[in-house]
Amino acid sequence: MLTYLKWTFRTVLLLFVAGFLHYTLPQHDIVRITNTYNRLTTVGTENAWAYASPDTGTAESSVSRDIRFIEAVYPDESVIVYRNEDTGWVWPPYFKYDSSNLQAEGTNLKSPKETPRWVSVTHYGWRLPFLSIYPNAVSVHEVASPDVRIIPWVNIIVLTALGLGLFMLRRMWLQFRERMIEPAMAEVGETWDEVEARADAAKASAGGLMSRIAAWFATWRKKG
Amino acid sequence: MIAILRLAVFGFVAMTVTYVTISIYSRSVRREKLEKQFDAGEVEAGDVEMGRDAYIEAGMVAYRHGLRRKLIWLVYIIPTIVVAATVYFVNYQ
Numbered sequence: 229m230l231t232y233l234k235w236t237f238r239t240v241l242l243l244f245v246a247g248f249l250h251y252t253l254p255q256h257d258i259v260r261i262t263n264t265y266n267r268l269t270t271v272g273t274e275n276a277w278a279y280a281s282p283d284t285g286t287a288e289s290s291v292s293r294d295i296r297f298i299e300a301v302y303p304d305e306s307v308i309v310y311r312n313e314d315t316g317w318v319w320p321p322y323f324k325y326d327s328s329n330l331q332a333e334g335t336n337l338k339s340p341k342e343t344p345r346w347v348s349v350t351h352y353g354w355r356l357p358f359l360s361i362y363p364n365a366v367s368v369h370e371v372a373s374p375d376v377r378i379i380p381w382v383n384i385i386v387l388t389a390l391g392l393g394l395f396m397l398r399r400m401w402l403q404f405r406e407r408m409i410e411p412a413m414a415e416v417g418e419t420w421d422e423v424e425a426r427a428d429a430a431k432a433s434a435g436g437l438m439s440r441i442a443a444w445f446a447t448w449r450k451k452g
Numbered sequence: 453m454i455a456i457l458r459l460a461v462f463g464f465v466a467m468t469v470t471y472v473t474i475s476i477y478s479r480s481v482r483r484e485k486l487e488k489q490f491d492a493g494e495v496e497a498g499d500v501e502m503g504r505d506a507y508i509e510a511g512m513v514a515y516r517h518g519l520r521r522k523l524i525w526l527v528y529i530i531p532t533i534v535v536a537a538t539v540y541f542v543n544y545q
Contacts, residue, residue, distance in 0.1 A: 317455040323535065326543040366542055400477045407480050 252320045253386060254352050255363075256378045258371060259300035259308060260344045264335045269295045278353060278361035280313040296327060298334045298365055300349065301341075303374040310351055310365035320352055322366055333368050346374050463531065471527045478524060479515070486511040 270292040271279045279295075296312040312331055315322040324330075339345035348371045353363035486508045489495055499507050515521060 317459040321535075321538065322542050323539045324542045329543075367545065396474075400473065403477055403480050403484075407484065 249387075251354060252352055253383050254322075254350050254366060254380070256380070257300070257302070257308060257349045257351065258346055258374045258376060258378075259302055259349055260341075261298060261300045261334055261338045261347055261349075261368070262307075263299040264297070264331055264338065265299075266294045266296050268292060272360075275359045275361050278356075278359065279311075280364075281316055281318075296331045297362070298331070298349070298368075300347070303346075308355060309362055310349060311362040312365050315364065322352070322364075324364075324366055330365060330368065334365070337368060337370060346371050346376075348376070348378060459535075463535075467528050467531060471524060474524050474527060475521070478520065479512070482515045482520075483508060483512060 298310040298312055300308050300310065302308065312327050312334070314327050315324040317323060334347075337345055337347050348369045349365050350367045350369075351363040351365045354361060355363055487504075490499070490504050490507050493500075495507060502510070
């Protein structure tokens with residue numbers, strides 16, 4: 229039972245971390261931009277986490293605000309809609325404050341089906357129609373063809389750094405335990421042994437005293 | 453504007469915590485290495501005469517003036533460069 233609980237907990241934690249990374253790390257889509265526009269959008273409590281926080285440049289109000297969108301088509305004709313908002317200075321750490329420029333670049337790269345211009349859109353986030361959330365476009369670059377392969381350097385670097393960080397954290401914890409906690413525990417153990425020994429001695433001597441008193445009383449009783 | 457100051461302040465606090473913990477760790481690893489070296493007899497005759505405590509203390513003084521300790525400053529430098537690079541590549545490319 230406890231093993232099941234433990235593994236369930238671990239799986240949930242792993243899924244949570246993986247989902248978090250999948251949401252936050254940048255991804256590249258090769259698409260054809262079909263439209264760019266602003267739309268007055270109401271942000272609810274259920275999806276506010278997937279929009280810019282109210283104190284960033286483009287998000288003047290936390291309830292309803294004008295948000296820039298970029299509509300695009302994948303080579304296989306399925307569609308995707310990106311939002312284009314500043315990220316502000318905390319999370320996710322893209323430090324993006326050029327949404328207006330990005331919108332202009334996106335508009336410039338718009339192309340019809342007959343003469344497509346393929347664009348690599350770097351973005352983070354998820355498109356979930358049920359929650360009305362959109363991935364946030366971070367940058368756009370024109371590419372030669374839809375088959376261009378993009379090496380995700382940022383992801384490679386970030387994941388490597390995270391792995392190294394975890395490894396270091398573990399090493400540091402083990403070192404701390406070996407050098408600080410274990411000697412301290414040993415010392416506590418020794419002190420405790422001493423205390424016990426002293427208590428035993430005290431008990432023995434107290435017993436001696438009590439029996440001496442008892443013996444003293446016994447001498448009285450005998451006399452009585 | 454407040455947001456960027458907040459990032460700077462919290463970033464500085466986080467980097468300082470990291471710097472202090474890594475310093476403690478690095479010092480501890482060096483001390484352990486010196487202890488093990490001395491105990492395994494991997495030291496020169498002059499060092500043995502010096503005694504264990506003095507040998508370790510001399511090693512720690514050398515560590516304090518060494519390059520490895522200075523490299524821990526990278527904890528401040530690397531994140532700052534990463535943030536600056538991110539700002540540049542996201543907004544000015």
